[in-house]
Amino acid sequence: MVDKIAYPVQLIQPDGRRVLRPDYTSLVRDIGPDELRALYVDLVVTRRVDVEATALQRQGELGLWAPMLGQEAAQVGSARALRRDDYAFISYREHAVAYCRGVDPAEMTRMWRGTAHSGWDPSAVNVTNPAIVVGSQGLHATGYAMGAHLDGAEIATIAYFGDGATSQGDIAEALGFSMSFNAPVVFFCQNNQWAISEPVHLQSPVPISQRAAGYGMPAVRVDGNDVLAVLAVTRQATQRAREGSGPSFIEAITYRMGPHTTSDDPTRYRSSAETAEWTARDPIDRMHRLLDREGLLDDAFLARVRTTADDIAARLRSGAVGAPAPPPLSVFDHVYTSAHPLVDEERAQYAAYLAAITDTEEALS
Known part of the structure; x- marks a missing residue:
């Protein structure tokens, strides 16, 4: 699988053109015009949610927020690959994963506002609440997956973390345990190039996904700004888990276009040229260009998308501002x-x- 690590899987180029990859295109053969439009709606809505929450923090309504600007495709593509009974263990930036799993936007900000221990009931949507302890969710996901495997459940468990978390011992232990016990877990690393102010090349001189080889675990790199490619590789990994073939590692190459959190100033450690380079690879613009090339865009559809995004953002805002102070x-x-x-x-x-x-x-x- 060295070729998959060296050359990230891509199905949509930044200019919207398709990429011929029969080995992965076959995994998303069912994604027709309606499904492509639905993925675009998810991308736009989740960015609107993120922008609204960031604005709420700037206005003093939230104590903190971890923006996901630029990482929408990695989250939407992977989350839409999951089945209803699969379980997602997230860190603190996976707001799009939460949305795609059915979390009510009105509940997304409770923890960040400080009005509750957590935001939602994990058992209702099969996704955990945000985990601030870096890397801990890798072990949680592995333990859950091992238990599910012993119970005979044909499900996949997915653990989301960033490139910085791969330097944590918890992730190393999770990789080892999952291979030893053939746990049905997918390790999904969103390599957004920066662990707060530390660039990824200081953490690993080789692709992060190559670390999986040390555990005997199959790994793949994917263009994390290509929602269709992410959907394909995650479908492959989750199916492998469900059928009892063990864990997999996905490295989604993406970029954190905003700050690490709303307490961070990224201009102090990265250049505007770098940000501009990645802005040209914007996941929403890429999907917009694909839809335009394939004749799937019109003014009425775009108006509906904007209305949907605004309505959901309004729900998030009302849920935050209207949250009662807890006893x-x-x-x-x-x-x-x-x-x-x-x-x-x-x-x-x-x-x-x-x-x-x-x-x-x-x-x-």
Whole structure:
């Protein structure tokens, strides 16, 4: 599989022309005009969600946000390859994955606003909440996949992480365990070229996907700004997992066009020329050009796309701004599945502290 690592799989060129790759084109043969349009809608909607959430943070409505600008195709393509009973373990930037799995936009910002421990019920959509601890979701996904395998479930589990996370021991352990136990897990690395301010070439002098070879794991590199190619390679990897052939590694080559988080200033460590080069490979523009070449664009369709995106962004905004402040003692809820004496003690101490403050305020009023 060295050729797949050296030359990223591509099915759509940046100018919108198709690429003849029979080995992968066959995996997306069912993607006709309606499905192509649907993928375009997903790309536009998820970027609109990201832009809206970034604006909310700038306006003081969110404490933090991790933008995914530029990475929409890697997330939409891979998420749309999953089946309903597959399970996705995400890090903190996979907002498009969450959307494609059915997460209500109104619930996406709860954690980032600080009004809840998490955003949504993972069991309802088979996707975890954002994981801030870098790389930990690799082990979580591997453990879940091993359990599913032992239970006889014919599902795939996918773990999303960035290029920076591949320097974490958790990812190394997950790769080792998954091969040892033939776990049905797909490791999906979004190589967006920067681990905060550290360029990827400082972390690995060779393609990150080559690390999988050390574990005996098949790996493929894909143009992460090509939604159709990402869909194809993820379908291949997830099917391999479902049929019991073990784990796979996907390296999606993409670019983080915005900051690492809204607390970051990328102009301090990367050039405008680099950003401009990657802007020319914008995943939405690429899909737009493909649809235009194939006669699938018209003013009515584009108007519907804009309306859909605006409506979903409005739902996200109302969910964030309208989120009620949680009761102070709710911070102790859902720490454990059942009562825990230490948590109960801490709850009582905090309740006493709050009561003392109220008594003091009343005495001074």
